[in-house]
Structure formats: C-alpha cells, structure tokens
Amino acid sequence: MNFSDKQLSEIIQQLVGQHSEEQRQRIETGVRQAAQRWRESDGDFPAFAEFCGQHFVSDSALLDEVFTRFQRNLESLMGNLHKAYRQFNWPLHVDTGDLLKVDQLFANFDMFAHVVSDMFATKLAFVALLNFPLETLENKSRDGENWSRRKWAEIRLAELFADRVPGEVKQKHTTAYTAAEEYVYHYNIYAGNLRDADGKPLFPETLKLISHWGLRDEIKGQYANPDGLEKQELLHTVMERIIAQEIPRQVVDNPKVVWHPHSNALFDPHGKQLDAAPEANARYETLLKTFHAEQLIDPYTPDTPSLIDRRFQQNREILEDEVEAVLIEVLSAPVLKNIAQLISQRLKRDLQPFDIWYTGLKSGGDIREDELDELVSKRYPNVDAFQKKMDGVLESLGFTASRAKYLQNYIAVDASRGAGHALGAKMRWDKAHLRTRVPRGGMDYKGFNTAMHELGHTVEQVFTLNDIDFYTLEGVPNTAFTEAFAFVFQGRDLDVLGKTAASAKNDTAVLHELWQTAEIAGVSLLDMRIWRWLYANPGADAAALKTAVIELATNIWNEFFAPNFGVKDSPLLAIYSHIFYCGMYIPDYAIGHIIAYQINHFLRDKNLAIEMERMCKLGRIAPQVWIRQAVGEAVSAKPMIADAETAIAALKQQTNA
Template sequence: MSSPKKPRAARARLLPLLALLGCSTPRPVPDSPQASPAPAPPAASQEPAMKKPALDAAALKADLVAKHGEAQRARIERGVDQVLAQWREEDGDAAEFIREQFLSDPKALDATFARLERVFEQLDGHMNELGRELQWYTDLDLGPLLPVEPLLASYDPSTNVTSDLFRAKVGFVVLLNFPLTTLSERVEQGPKWTRRQWAEVRLASRFNRRVPAEVEQESSRAIAAANLYIAEYNIWMHHLVDSEGKRPFPKGLRLISHWNLRDELKGDYTDPNGPAKQKLILQVMDRIVTQTIPAAVIDNPRLDWNPFTNAVTVAPAETVEEDAPAREVKPDAAPEPDTRYANLLAVFQAARKADPYSPVAPTRIARSFELMREIPEERVKALLTQVLESPVVPRVAKEIEARVGRKLGPQDLWYPGFKPGSKRPETELDALTRKRYPTAEAFAKDLPRILQGLGFTREKATWLAAHIQVDASRGAGHAQQAMRRGDFPHLRTRVEKGGMNYKGYNIAVHEFGHNVEQVFSLYEVDHTLLAGVPNSAFTEALAFVFQARDLELLGLGKPDAAAERERVLNDFWQTWEISGVALVDMAVWHWMYAHPDAKPAELRDAVVGISRDVWNRYYAPVLGGEGSTLLGVYSHMISYPLYLPDYPLGHLIAFQIEEHLKRKGPLGAEFERMASQGSVTPDQWMIHATGAPVSADALLHATEAALDKH
C-alpha cells in the first residue's frame, strides 16, 4: 500500500498525509448502507465575515473594456469577478491593482505564464524537499525517535505559501488573467482544450480558496500526529497466545496494523496451522477497531496477550527477542483509551476549520471528490455499489469455497488463492526475498533489472533507476514524489533485520510503480503545471500494474491462460473487498459532519456501527460473521483523510489498463505513454490511455467470462 499522493498544483509539499483541496458541493453518501442526504455544514463552519472592498465592479469592467477592447470583455469580466471574490479590505486598492495587472497583450500573457510555471515548480519542489527532510526520521527506520522528531514532522513550512502569495498579490495576478473552472466545465470542455489551456486551468486552481496559514498548519500537525501513531502501531506476534498458552507465530515477527496483519493472514492459507493463526489475527483486528486492545501490548515484545480473553501477562524471559526494545513490563490490561478515534477526530476538526474559506466546497468531503478526484461522490458510490451488488459475487465465492473445502468465513475477505504465488508457503517467498534483498540498497541496485523485466529498454531502465531513491521505511511503506526536475522520488519500504521479507518486497514493487509514474509525469510532461496524474486512484492503478508482476520478477514464471483467468478473479475479489471499506470511510466522514462535537468514544461507536452495517449488507450473505467490524480496521481511515475510495477506483482503472496492455503492449512503452499525459480529468486521461472512460464494466464482464471458462 502506498501513502496518498498530493493533489496537483495545490501540493505545496508532500506529507503522505497532506490535507487535500477541492471544490463544488457535497453529494449524498450512506451513513449506513441506506442512502441519506449529506448534512449541511454546521453553523460553526459557515463563511466568516470578511471585509470586502467598496468598489463599483461594473464601472471597473466597463473602463477596462474601453481600454483593452471588446475582444477582451469575457476575460475582463471573469478576471475581475475572480479577484474580487478573494480580495479583502486590507489588500488595498483593488481597482488600481486590476488596472495595472490585467494583461491583454498576448506576448505579455505568455511571458507571465512561463515565468509563473517555472517559479512554482521551484517553489513547490523545494518546499516538498524541506518537508521530506523534516519527516526524515519519523518516516525512516533509523532507530528510536528523539522527542523532537514528531514536532519537526508536524511542522509544514509550506502552509504560509498560498497566504503569502495572496499578500504579495501574485495570487491575484493569476486570478485576474487565468480561468478558474468548475468540474462540469473541465469534464465537458476539457477534451477540446489545448495543453496550454489545461496548464492555465491548473495554474488558476492553486488560488481557488484562501485558507489562513494557521488553519493549514493545524491540519498538517493533526495529520502528522495521526501518521506517527499509525506508523508505530505494531503487534509482536510471537507474544500472542491462545487459550492453551501456545504461540502460533514465530519469534521476532512484528506486524504493523493493518497492512502486515492483513498480509500475514493472507500468507497463512498455506500454513497447516493457518486457521488458528487467522482466528487470532481477526480477533486482534476486532480489538483494534473496538478499542478493547490493551494499550500496554501495542508495540511491546515484553508482554504476552491472549486476544480472546484479553489477559496480559509478563512474557517469559526465554520468549523475549534478544534485541527487543525497552518497554513497560507491567501486565496492564487497560484498553487503549480511544486513541485511534481521538486522532481521527483531530484530523476532522482541523479539516473543518478550512470549510469557511471554501464557500463552493463547504466540506472536506466535497473538496476530496470534486477537486482532488474530479469524480463526483455520487458517481464513485455508484461504481462501488455496482461491484458490491454484482451477481458474479456469489459465483466467485462459490469457487473459493470449493478451493478451501469449507464454508467461507470473514477471513476470506482477503482470500489470496487466485494469485499464482499463493500456492507457495510464504516462508519460501520470505527466504527468497531476504536472500536477494538483505538491505534497501540491494533492492535499489536491482531496479534496472526489474524494469527490464517489466518491458522497459535497457536505456530507459537505467535512466529511471537513476531518478529513484530507495529508503528503509519505519512504517509499512510509501512512495514520496518529487515536485521539481532535479529532485527524485523516494521509494520507502520496510526492511527487517533479517532482510526484506515477501510482504516488504510486495509493497516495494507497488511503491516502485508509483515512483516510475512520478518520474514520467514530472520529467516527460510538457507543462510542469500538469505534472502528475488525474488523482490518487490513477497512481494507485499504475502501481497495481507493477505489483501484479512481483512473482514474475522473482523468476517464478510468466502467466499463461490459466494464470490470466486467476488474475481476473483475483482483481475482482480485491476490488470487492476494498469497495466496502471505502463506503465505510465515506460514511464515517458524513457522520462526523453530522456530529461535529462528538467525543472519541462516540466516534468509536459510530465507526463500529457503520462497519457492521456495511458488512451485514454486502459481506455477511457471502462470508458470514454477522456484525463483523473488519471493514473498520484500515489505518488509512485514521491518518489519510478520505483516501480509501482511491483503492477500488485504482483497481478498476488498473484492470482497464491491463486489458489495454493485453491488446497493445509492451508494458514499458505503454506505461510511459500513459504516465506522461499529466493531470487532465479522469475520463479524458482514460480515453487517451485505453480508449474508454473510467468504468466497472470491463472488470465485471471479464470476471463473468472467466467464471464461464471454468
């Protein structure tokens, strides 16, 4: 899994947890499986009173038309309105500024555009690098953190940038001379725009709202704190004991929630003791979601814990890892005090403070879908429910049931058996990856070979590898992009003391896909204002394309017709799984807006209730486990605001890309062509890349065909 990618020009720096910007009105999403209207923003978050300049706008526009000519009327009227919407009394004489800064000469307009594009690339790029340095020790596995490190990571040097650019009047120059657009305009007119017009639209979108720096900084602090909380949420698996006192997991196995817990559960299908281990993992997950997990056992290798009885005891000396960090050894069974939900509430409250400064997008929900994704929430929800309610679901479930030889259970939400490597014990895969990649540096040295294995030429593989840095991650792993040419993306993945296990390798290949996209979409795009892809779902999709080939890159065989059928069924099952998780994430944010003064315990109960409701509606009929809370365990929900919908969207997009590659190939050249298109609207990008807009139809039709072939 990767961390969220920043929205286009609004990305002043990369926190894998940066608050995302957006515009337009919110659309309905279920607070439970039943649809209900989106709540209006509470009174406390209505637009604050701001002193506007006393100015005769109509007279000013008429004067400018008289000076610059009737041909400039549309630009003048639009530009004046855009400036006055953001201008405040303390900004000075608006009329004088507008008269001086309106550009009617095409040469002057071109020169200004070029200068701004160059300057913003450098400004964003260097701010991104500063942010990366401030987070260096919290992101990377470099030993115990100093007390000052979380404080450094929470500081965002870019939060003043937009405010400063408004105060310096640069933002107003942009708003006066370049167009702000609505999502409907971008969707309807975008396919006819030139690349320069698209770049102008992205330039103007930097200034679609004027949020005070202190509000932005508070959001950065809240997200950084939540990210650190998640990054250090490890469970020492050897210290999980069952009712008989047995320890099913090997010594030294430390798993981060939720990523590694889920991946361990997947790996246990080939283990003779797998069912018992999976049962323990499910109970741990439930304890995390319900916050009944004893706080003392989190990242603590000196205490034993029975997740079923919740009993905590001091671990016998012979079971403690030799290099185990110092931890409290008091066998305290007191539950975690709703810390998980206190972090989520802090992120929400910080995001809510930006609402008054976004009158056309009055909630974080609206900003997330309308600008960051540029896909309305209503359409996203329709795509997700199309998958969840598809008639192929019970057919795929029946095939899984035949393979496992039993009725399906909640653990089968993450059934991995359609992947070719799922027939191999994970211990075998771990041995292979640890030997090949004892360090992060060893993985970095292998990048050119991996790229050639994916179909890139030797020259292109060498060039790409030279533009990507590899670091050992403190958390599960993420990709951190560069934002100016001359800087390079960073690949972060977890490397344990014995080397990179298969989980870390699988994540590394996924993050590598992000990094390759990031190199192409920065270095090969024609306008740096268009750097990136339409939204995070697209970079996730391109990363999934890499990740799907991880076993092949280990030399474990290329897919044949049978493997292709397995790939389709695997893609469907993964999309079905994460679609419900995304619905929970969306519903939780609507609940928080409807209950802005909620306490952590109330939010906990709401998340548990929403998770159970979505499970009972879509998953219990297939997997049983009435009332399961599993859909609420995803860590993204806490530290990556409203990011989870990008995963099912990413799977749908990835499948469309894979279908295109089957017809066109090879992967290397096509991947480069797609990634270098830049950040146009999702459907425009997809039509250029694959010939069709974003849709679930390709996956559902292919799944039905795959089932018919059996």
C-alpha cells in the first residue's frame, strides 16, 4: 500500500518519542519495511499506525523473547509441514512400485503454498519486518564478516517475508515443477533394447538407464573397457536423438520395443516394425511450463522480477555477472587444450563430444566398472545394507565412531525412483533422506557413486540443522555449497571401497577436476542463456524453444569446446535433465565444483570430518563471508587452474626426462 512519506514520518516520530532517539534507525527501517508490504486488505493508515505502535519492540530482553518465539515456532511449522511433504511425495521419489493416479495429485499439494500468505494475514510477518532488518546483497557481502551470529539470524528471519506471493500462485508454481520432475524421473532408456548400426545389441538385456544421468555414467564406465567405444558412440547417438526430440515416444520408459538409434527405426520384440512417431517436443514443452510458472511469480517480487534475479540475488547471493565471469574463466583456461591433447593421447584417437565425461585422469579411472559393480553389489546388496554399514563408510572418511553413529542415526537411505537425491529435514531430530538407485541384483557402482554424493549432502544437512545455533541460519549459503560437500564425498568413493591404492594415485587428479568443472561450466552457461532467451521471447512456443536451446548449446560448444576437441557443432550440452525441471539450478554445480576444490585444497593436511563440521556450523550466512571463514579465501577458480598448469608442466618434464 502506498503510504506517503509524510504519513510514515508521523509514525516514525511517534515511535521515536515512545522508545527514544537511540531506536530511530531501527524504527525507520522497520516501519518502511512493513509499509512496503502492507496492502489495503491489511487495513487503512490508522490501522497500520496502531499496529506499529503495538508491535515495535525496543526492550532488549523482550526483543530476545520475540526472536526466540519466531525461531522455535518456525522450526515447528516448517519441520512438520516438511514431514507431510515428504510423505505426500514418497511414491514419486522412492521406488515403491507402480504409481497410482492419485499419487500425482498428492504430490501437487503444496502445504507451504499459503504459509507466507497466512503469516501476513495474521500480521506475524509484519511483526518480523517491523523488528528485524533486511539487508542488501552488497551490504551482506561487504560487512557481513563483522556481524554477529544473532544479527545474521535476524536478517534471515526477515528475509522469509521479503516477498509476498499469493498462495494460489505458489500452488500453480509447485504443480508445474512437480509435473516436470515426474517427466524427468520417468525418462528411462532400456539399453538392452538398443541396436547398433549393424543391428546388434551391445548392452545387457536388463540395463535401464535414466536420462541423462544413467546414459552419461554408462559412457563414463566404458572408458576402462577395451571394447567400450562402440557403446559410447551408440549412447551418444541416443542423446542426440533426445535433444533433437527425434526419439520415438514409444521408446521412453518402455521395455517392450527395440530401437535402432542410428536409423531411428522401431520394432516390437518379434521384429515387426512399429510407428516411430517422435516425442513432439515434450521435453521443451516441459521447460516452457516451468517458465510460465515463474512468470506467475514475477509480479509479486518487484525487487527481483525474474527467476534470473531471484536465483542470483536471493538464492545464490552472488551476482549473475560474477558467476558468469567465473564460468568463462574456467572455460577459457588455456590449459584445457593441454588436457585435451593428453586425453587424446591416452585414448589413441581423436576426441569426440562425449569425451567431456572422460574419467581416465582421476584416481581409479583405469578400473573396469564391472569389477566395481561386483565389489559394490556384494558389499551393499540393498539399501538396508548401505544403511547398516553407513557408520563404517563415515569412519573411513575420518569421522570418529561416535560422530559416525550420530550421523547414521539421522540419515535414512531409500531406493530412489529417479537418479538419486538428498532430502534434508527441516526440524531438529527429524531425519535427512538419502536416495539412490538400487537394481534388483544389488547396488552397482553407479548407485554407490551417487550414494556417496548424496551422503555428502545429508551429512551437511544433519550438521547444518541439528548443530546450528539459530534455526533461521540452518543450511548453507546456497546450494553450490551443499554440492561442494557432495563432490568432496563423491571424490572419495574409491577410497571407501579400498580401491584407490590398488590403482595408484596419480598426478593428474587436478586435471580431472578442471576437465569436469569445465564440462559443467558449459552446461551452466547454457542454463543461464536459456533463461535469458525465455525472458527475451516470452511468447515462444516449444518448437522455437527447442531451436533456441540447440543453437545456444551449439554456440557455447563452438566457442569453448570445439577449439580443444577439434569437433564443431555439437549440441551435447543440452542433454542435461536439470535444465528441464530445476529452474536454472545448474550453475550451483559449477560453483560447487570450484568450492569443493578449494575445500579439498584446504583439507590437504587436515581432517575432513573435523573441518567439515566446523564449516557446516557457519550456517546460512553470505557466500563470500562463509568461504572466507571456511578456507580463508574468496570463491575463485584460480587455484584449480594454477594447479592444473603445474601438473601439466610436471608431466611434460617427466616426458622429456
């Protein structure tokens, strides 16, 4: 509601007279914050003035009590609603068998949709805004290192009510993203039913690969297989068909058809040719619907009037230009050409686009995946086995027996319907849930590698909730930081299996880190440019969006990858499923890789368990403040690039010696 400056000055002067001149700054801040979000339905000017007079608190002891009430009651509210959300979404997230039609309707039910609206309707939101400050991103990044933990908690409390989006709009937003999630989680390709150009099957009959994760990881796993190239090339063709939406719609999540990706012909199990009608741009229609869902939110967030603004200024708290600069710094690193040449030498062939996923530079990259599958399936025949042995996994990472048991008690392991994810708790003493895929024959290496990634998430989630000092500081600054911990754990998967020593640690690990960071940096840049295109072309249909995505992906490839690969015009970066259901999440993966490297660099002579717990207890303060307190430097790709240059120089010396 637009109150005049004169009206607000009247209230401010009245409150200063009531509470003292010392409170002027707090009063001015609180009154203006509340007034900006007050609507006609909340009352007229006298009602607003009366509210401010009744609810502004200057007494420090009373303010402590108000603050504590919010902390305690928000935890109860958010925590219990989150438990209901987890239950409502259980069939979609966990592999419990066939879905019922009603399961989708339960998943569409957003119990958080009306929370903020109800907080405003009951005036609780206005109490928070009147008494606790909002701060700009600039102030948080510049001054936040000198703020107390309590001040940070007050700011995060006020930020819960920074935007006032109607509940019905939030519900529509949730419905769109739930539908997109379901589309992605059921995008399975039955690899045993694929045929190469000669009509031969190349994969086990029962192998089911989810796009893009399973397809990508199968390509990764074939580098240690002397006969793996033809399988990689076949899966690469599958990916290109998916991107172009030339894949027959009957292929998706269907074990009863035989598909020849090279010719795009489709047959039943008896050899009868079938209709190979394509998906008809369903992939891009899914993305378009999430864009339209974001457009519903835009009018209610005037300070951040697009998903792009919300992602960078609110969620990441790192400016878009800064993130893009870091991504381009990685992608433009001259040492990538040296790494590409090294990979080509090791493969004894020219590079192909799917070699963005080359694994031979990391420790253990030479171990055959079927050997790892056998080891993992014996150790973890089902999710219960991983649950029971989790404390041993954690102890091998440096956690004491007592802390490992503590974490095990607060992490539940579930069989994932999708590729795998982590779902933290929202109230102390509830459990975080780790989800990974477990085939009938037992967990395979792909599932274990995913489980290690998700274990990093869930350990962070337990520490940043159960061991945090203020509830509104629970979590990490943004999702890039939880991805960083996930990558730290995932990178130690072979250590946990006892295989690193057998394959001998090498001097090329940093080259692997930079190579995979460049890969995800390219996809991140694509994600950002897709959303810029969507906002620049709000009336576009799915066909136009498909053309744009492929063109953007190809342009990024040609600018940053083609000079190193010697291959032009690949759209492969557009295979990432996150693009279509995560609303520009992917840059957090790239920043997460960079932060993970900085954390690993910091941990070289330290204990992972001790330092991770210390870092997690920093909670959800500003990203640059967090990273400086955690490892003593700002978020930067320079250490990784510099170490890669040193490693290449050392390899050249060894070659010339």
